[in-house]
Amino acid sequence: MTEYAQTASLVVARRRASGRGWAAAAWGALGVLAVAVVWELYKFLGPAEGVTIGQVEGQTGSGVMILPRTHDRAMPHIWSMIIRLGEPTSGGSTPPLFVTVAQAALVTLGMAAVGWLIGVAVGALLGLVMQRWKLLEWGLLPWVVVSQIVPLIAFAPVVNAIGNQIDRSGTPWPQWLSVAVIASYLAFFPIAVGVLRGLEAPDRIHVDLMRSYAAGYWATLLRLRLPASVPHLLPALRLAAANAVLGAVVAEVSIGMRGGIGRMLIQLAGQASSDPAAPWGPMFGSIALGLIAAGSVALIGLGLKNYRRGEANT
Amino acid sequence: MSTAGPGATRLAQWLRVASPIGVGVLMLVAWALYVEFGNAPRMLPSPIAVGEEFGLRWGIIWDDMVITATNALIGLTVGAILAVVLAGLAAAWRPIDGMLAPLVAALAVIPIVAITPILNTMFGASSQFGRQAVAMIAAFIPVFVNVLRGLRQTKPVHRDLMRASAASSGQTFRMLTLPTAMPYLMTGLRVAASLAVIAALVAEYFGGPSDGIGTSIATYAKSGRAALAWAYVGGGILIGLVFFLITAFLERLVARHAPG
Amino acid sequence: MTADLAVKAAGVGKVFDTKAGDVIALTGVDLEVRAGEFVSLIGPSGCGKSTLLRLIADLDEATSGELTIFGKPARRARIDQDYGIAFQQAGLLPWRTVGANIALPLELHKVAKAEREARVAELAELVGLTEFVDRYPDQLSGGMQQRVAIARALAARPKLLLMDEPFGALDEMTREYLQSELTRIATETGAAVVFVTHSIPEAVFLSDRVVVMSPRPGRITDVIEIGLGEVRDESLRENPVYFEKVTAVREALHGVKVERANER
Numbered sequence: 001m002t003e004y005a006q007t008a009s010l011v012v013a014r015r016r017a018s019g020r021g022w023a024a025a026a027w028g029a030l031g032v033l034a035v036a037v038v039w040e041l042y043k044f045l046g047p048a049e050g051v052t053i054g055q056v057e058g059q060t061g062s063g064v065m066i067l068p069r070t071h072d073r074a075m076p077h078i079w080s081m082i083i084r085l086g087e088p089t090s091g092g093s094t095p096p097l098f099v100t101v102a103q104a105a106l107v108t109l110g111m112a113a114v115g116w117l118i119g120v121a122v123g124a125l126l127g128l129v130m131q132r133w134k135l136l137e138w139g140l141l142p143w144v145v146v147s148q149i150v151p152l153i154a155f156a157p158v159v160n161a162i163g164n165q166i167d168r169s170g171t172p173w174p175q176w177l178s179v180a181v182i183a184s185y186l187a188f189f190p191i192a193v194g195v196l197r198g199l200e201a202p203d204r205i206h207v208d209l210m211r212s213y214a215a216g217y218w219a220t221l222l223r224l225r226l227p228a229s230v231p232h233l234l235p236a237l238r239l240a241a242a243n244a245v246l247g248a249v250v251a252e253v254s255i256g257m258r259g260g261i262g263r264m265l266i267q268l269a270g271q272a273s274s275d276p277a278a279p280w281g282p283m284f285g286s287i288a289l290g291l292i293a294a295g296s297v298a299l300i301g302l303g304l305k306n307y308r309r310g311e312a313n314t
Numbered sequence: 315m316s317t318a319g320p321g322a323t324r325l326a327q328w329l330r331v332a333s334p335i336g337v338g339v340l341m342l343v344a345w346a347l348y349v350e351f352g353n354a355p356r357m358l359p360s361p362i363a364v365g366e367e368f369g370l371r372w373g374i375i376w377d378d379m380v381i382t383a384t385n386a387l388i389g390l391t392v393g394a395i396l397a398v399v400l401a402g403l404a405a406a407w408r409p410i411d412g413m414l415a416p417l418v419a420a421l422a423v424i425p426i427v428a429i430t431p432i433l434n435t436m437f438g439a440s441s442q443f444g445r446q447a448v449a450m451i452a453a454f455i456p457v458f459v460n461v462l463r464g465l466r467q468t469k470p471v472h473r474d475l476m477r478a479s480a481a482s483s484g485q486t487f488r489m490l491t492l493p494t495a496m497p498y499l500m501t502g503l504r505v506a507a508s509l510a511v512i513a514a515l516v517a518e519y520f521g522g523p524s525d526g527i528g529t530s531i532a533t534y535a536k537s538g539r540a541a542l543a544w545a546y547v548g549g550g551i552l553i554g555l556v557f558f559l560i561t562a563f564l565e566r567l568v569a570r571h572a573p574g
Numbered sequence: 575m576t577a578d579l580a581v582k583a584a585g586v587g588k589v590f591d592t593k594a595g596d597v598i599a600l601t602g603v604d605l606e607v608r609a610g611e612f613v614s615l616i617g618p619s620g621c622g623k624s625t626l627l628r629l630i631a632d633l634d635e636a637t638s639g640e641l642t643i644f645g646k647p648a649r650r651a652r653i654d655q656d657y658g659i660a661f662q663q664a665g666l667l668p669w670r671t672v673g674a675n676i677a678l679p680l681e682l683h684k685v686a687k688a689e690r691e692a693r694v695a696e697l698a699e700l701v702g703l704t705e706f707v708d709r710y711p712d713q714l715s716g717g718m719q720q721r722v723a724i725a726r727a728l729a730a731r732p733k734l735l736l737m738d739e740p741f742g743a744l745d746e747m748t749r750e751y752l753q754s755e756l757t758r759i760a761t762e763t764g765a766a767v768v769f770v771t772h773s774i775p776e777a778v779f780l781s782d783r784v785v786v787m788s789p790r791p792g793r794i795t796d797v798i799e800i801g802l803g804e805v806r807d808e809s810l811r812e813n814p815v816y817f818e819k820v821t822a823v824r825e826a827l828h829g830v831k832v833e834r835a836n837e838r
Contacts, residue, residue, distance in 0.1 A: 027409070028416030035417070050437070065443060068436035075436060139333035143341075146555075148508065155547050156519075157535030161357035242423035249425040254519040254532055262428060266520065269431030279432050290424030471665035474633050478659045478736075479679045480652050489678070493669050 036078050043077070046070040076277040084277035085284070097278065101261065101285040108260040109289055111176050112241075112248035115183025116293075119240055123188035127195025131225075132217070137196070148189045156182045160255035175257050183247035187240040194236025198229025230307035237300065241293040249286060261285050359541040368545040375530075375549045382527040383553045385442055386514035389449020390507055390557075396450070397457035397506075398499065404458075405465040418458055426451050427513060430520035445517040445526070452513035453506035457499070464498025465491055500565035507557040515550055527553070579645070580734045580766035581607040581630055586639035588625055588792075598791035599625045603639065605785065605794065607766055609733065612757075614769045614777035614784045616823065622792020623770045627738050630768060631659055643734065655683065657734040658727030658765075662742045664719035666711040672722050673698070673707035679729045697725040700759060717748035724756070728763060735760070735767045741776070750811075753779055757806040774827070778819045779806060786826040796826040 051067035068074055076084075089100040126144065130137040163178035202224050210220045249262035257263060265282040272279055342361055349360035359367075368375065404411040426448055433444035468490055476486045518528030527550045534543040588600040600622040607613045615623040628634045629641060632648040643651035651657060658679075666675045673694045680690045698704045701721040711719055720740055727735055741749045757780060760767050771777050777784045778800055786796040800819050802810060810816055 024412065024416065027412030031413030031417045034413055065437050065441055068433075069438075073435075135329060135333055138330045139337040142334040143337060155531070155535075155544070157532045158357055158540070158543055158547070161535050161538070161540070162355040165355040165357060238423075245423075246425040246427070249428055250516050250519060254516075254528075262425075265428055266431055269435060269521070272431075272435040276435070279435070283428060283432060286428040287420070287424045291420060294423035469663075469665070471661050471663045472667065474628075474631075474661065475659070475665050475678075476682075477633055478631050478652065478657075479682050480655055481682045485682055489682070490667070493667070 039075070039078060042067070043070045043075045050074075073273055073276045076280065080277040081280040081284075084275075085281055097281045101264070101281045104259065104261040104264045104282065105285045105289045108245070108248050108252065108262065108286075109293065111179045111252070111260065112183050112244040112289075112293060114176075114180035115248055116187050116241055116244040118180060118184035119187025119244060120191050120237070122184065123191025123236075123240070124195050126188070126192040127199065130192070130196050131199040141196070144189060144192050147185075156251050156254040160251075175255070178255060179248055179251040179257060179260075182251035183244040186243035186247035190236040190239040190243065194232045194239075195229065198232030198236075199225040201225075201232055202228040227307050230304050234298075234301045234304070238294050238297045241297040242290055245286075245290050245293045249289075261289060356538075357535070357540045357543075359544060363541045364544040364548065367541040368548050371542060371545060375527075375546060378525060378527050378530050378546070379549045379553055381442070381525050382515055382518070382550070383511070383556075385445045385517075385526070386449050386507075386510040386553065386557065388446045389451075389514055390453045390503075390510040392446075393450035393453030393510065394457045394503060394506060397454045397502070398461055401458050401461035401465060404462055411462070414458075418455060421451065422455050422459075427516050427520055430517045430522070434521050439521065440523055442523060444520075444522050445514050448517040449510040449514040453510040456505040456509065457502035460498040460502030460505075461495055464495030467498065468494050497565070497569045500561070500568045504558070504561040504565045507561040508554060511550075511554045511557050515553075578609055579606050580609050580611070580643065581605065581768060582640075582642045582645075583626075583630075584640045586626070586629060586636045586641050588622070588629060588634065589637045600629070600636075600792040603794055607734075607768060610764050610766050612760055612767045612769065612780055612782045614771055614781040615787060616771055616774065616777045616784055617787030617792075617827065618789055619772070620789040620792070621787040622789070623787050624738055625792065626787075627736055627768060627770050631657065631736050651734075655679065655730045656732055657736050658730060658732040659736040660720070660723045660727045660738070660740045662739040664711070664716075664723040666719055666722055666726075668711050670711075671707065672703060672709050672711070672714070675711065675722055676707075676725045676729055678726060683730070693729060697728055700728070700762070701725045701755070715748075717744050717752060720744065720752065721755070724759070728759070728765075731763070733765050735763075735765045737767065737769045739770050739772065742771070749776070750808075754807065756780065761804060774820055774823050775811075778802075778816060778823055779810065784819075784823050786823065788829075795829070798822055798826060 046067060048069060048071045050065045050069040052065045072080075085098040085101070086096050088094045089097045094100075126140065130140055159182055160175070160178045163173045163175065163181075167173040199221070206224055206228070207220070210224050215223070248260070251257075251262075252260040253262040253266055261282050265279055265286065268275070268279040268282060346360050346362060348354050349358060400410075400414060404414050429451075430444045430448050433447050434441070437443040437447075472490055472494075473486075476490055481489070515526070515528040518526045519532055523529075524533075527546055531543050531546045531550070534540075534546065583603050583605040586600060586603040586605075587598070590597045590599055603622075603626060605613075605626075615626060617623050625634065629636045630643065630648060632652040636648075641648050644656055646654070646656070666672075667678070670678070673691075676694045676697050677690045680693060685693070694707065695704070698707050701724055703718060703721055703725070706714065706718065711722070714722070723740065727737075741752055744752065753776060756767075767780075769777070769780060781800050784798045784800060785794055786798065787793065788795040798819070802813075802815060802819070
């Protein structure tokens with residue numbers, strides 16, 4: 001996952017270095033346009049029932065469909081998706097779809113933000129102690145890594161069940177807190193690793209210099225290690241934000257919480273046969289959600305420009 | 315750390331192996347004791363109970379493991395192939411890079427699993443395709459990013475050498491660019507393997523056929539069979555570990571004489 | 575007539591167009607290197623010595639003037655593999671063994687396997703690395719890596735050797751050792767050498783002629799005949815004639831007569 005972080009920072013750095021932000025944006029828009037064109041082109045040219053390979057004659061449901069069905073129920077036109085955003089959510093006088101989507105996205109964003117904060121706190125603490133005591137790094141880091149390579153997010157339903165039980169036993173435990181906890185579980189990892197790597201980032205000569213000043217642990221941390229960790233920290237924070245959003249969406253779906261964008265997506269997808277363009281509303285909503293979360297964290301980086309002079313910009 | 319002589323080095327090496335095991339045992343014991351003597355929630359069974367359930371229900375857990383692992387494997391394979399091809403195109407042709415880079419950067423931060431219900435609509439709800447496609451997209455991103463970076467890592471001195479040796483562009487690709495990118499591909503694969511497993515599993519929460527590890531965890535957690543739900547979590551962990559260990563081994567193999 | 579010349583440059587210039595505007599890296603370079611001759615290019619950084627070498631190697635193209643290698647255009651000479659090249663970094667491919675690295679240029683030009691192996695053995699012997707052909711570059715010291723790079727440069731039996739500060743990153747002792755080795759190899763193979771360096775003693779010790787260059791814009795300001803003869807061994811480093819030539823090159827570099835402490 002740290003590779004991810006480097007990626008994001010590389011993409012950003014490359015764009016900044018080239019100093020042609022507008023050109024990059026134009027290319028990106030062209031890319032989105034290309035995707036839209038492919039969608040419509042395939043919808044126009046492709047067979048209505050999709051392309052299935054390995055199908056046994058006369059036996060429905062056999063074989064593997066490798067290209068989707070193209071009729072309007074499976075693949076609505078892009079303009080119908082957009083038009084649908086302006087129409088009432090579920091008929092009658094309900095508010096337009098985009099308003100409902102925005103509300104649901106805000107609910108999820110709120111839970112993701114709480115999860116992000118918990119994850120940052122826990123991750124930063126872990127990173128700090130792992131950097132301070134080598135023995136703790138050896139003991140904890142493998143488990144921190146293992147926690148991410150195994151799909152422990154699978155226990156989201158279990159976390160919710162535990163939360164409900166705590167709630168019943170007297171201590172208030174709202175459902176959104178379960179979602180936030182699950183989101184924080186995905187968010188803490190990049191932070192822990194980013195803090196550890198960042199605090200170990202200073203050059204040997206700088207550490208030696210601090211030692212020659214007889215600076216203690218805290219002085220070294222404050223004057224050297226923290227500032228030097230910024231280039232590692234920013235991508236970690238951004239990645240943690242993306243992970244927190246993913247965690248929140250998955251959590252609300254897997255535990256069946258209402259009000260968020262994930263749940264809304266499932267609900268509208270269930271009615272897709274009668275209203276095929278509707279699920280694309282929350283779909284676009286979750287895309288926007290991810291971009292907003294990662295983007296707002298990226299803003300933090302703007303304020304820390306001076307700490308990023310050494311950052312690779314190739 | 316290990317400058318105090320061979321004795322200290324051996325101690326350090328020993329601690330390096332022992333401390334994670336120690337932490338693991340400590341966590342297990344704390345968990346077991348908490349369940350045994352503390353006021354543990356009912357949904358948190360003791361690790362012993364989970365282990366027993368795992369042994370007892372191994373048959374059905376294995377069946378679901380196969381389904382989830384197959385989805386992840388298909389997603390990983392197809393996603394990786396697609397990523398290598400597109401990264402090759404992007405490295406060779408700037409406009410492709412220009413169009414793909416922002417899309418991939420966006421893909422990396424949006425919750426891709428959310429697309430599962432829509433894919434299920436497009437391909438039919440009885441199809442595993444939605445899950446495989448989500449695993450594919452999840453695997454695609456790190457492989458694409460790493461391979462693209464790897465294809466650009468050739469050093470100027472090596473490029474000069476190839477030019478000075480009058481190597482053809484095909485030869486340069488085969489003898490310089492490709493070997494340079496190999497370790498990056500392997501790193502991408504290692505990251506992608508874990509992501510593919512997680513994506514395939516999580517996608518099961520978003521509908522589709524009622525099989526697989528994720529579906530079972532959700533079902534048994536809802537019906538209160540805590541130990542079985544945790545045993546299924548164990549099954550998911552097993553898949554993730556196998557995927558990780560295989561790809562990490564491949565990475566180690568290729569990285570032996572990696573540049574830099 | 576011109577075929578006797580390994581390198582012939584007439585009015586060669588090179589302009590890089592950067593974002594900050596055009597930068598004149600080289601201007602009006604006239605240089606002739608005879609077959610079998612050892613010529614060093616020396617000068618402060620930015621004098622264009624490496625640029626000139628890259629032009630000869632056709633790694634960059636001259637923006638003006640005429641440049642021929644053995645009477646052919648530089649591009650043709652590169653494709654015909656008339657020269658071998660070594661850089662400041664050894665530039666060995668880390669996934670290839672020493673032997674496979676030496677064989678790289680031969681492999682690129684479809685030399686048969688048996689012949690390749692024979693040539694690799696011969697070259698490994700020449701640079702004294704016979705026991706190391708199966709090692710990987712990361713198992714070698716910097717000096718050994720550089721010897722592999724020299725062997726690789728010699729693989730296709732070129733009549734011209736281009737070297738861009740090949741010993742620049744090495745320690746002084748390894749450096750002197752490799753200098754002696756290089757003069758031996760150059761004599762044995764009879765190849766002409768164009769050698770870029772910023773070390774005055776190195777240039778004098780190795781060369782038949784030292785070409786002194788100067789920056790802003792990069793150009794040749796002086797050419798000094800060394801004339802120390804064929805044999806270059808360690809005793810030469812103590813020879814008064816050697817010191818005289820070192821002083822001559824230093825004066826040419828500084829553009830004035832250098833005052834000596836005992837003459838003041």
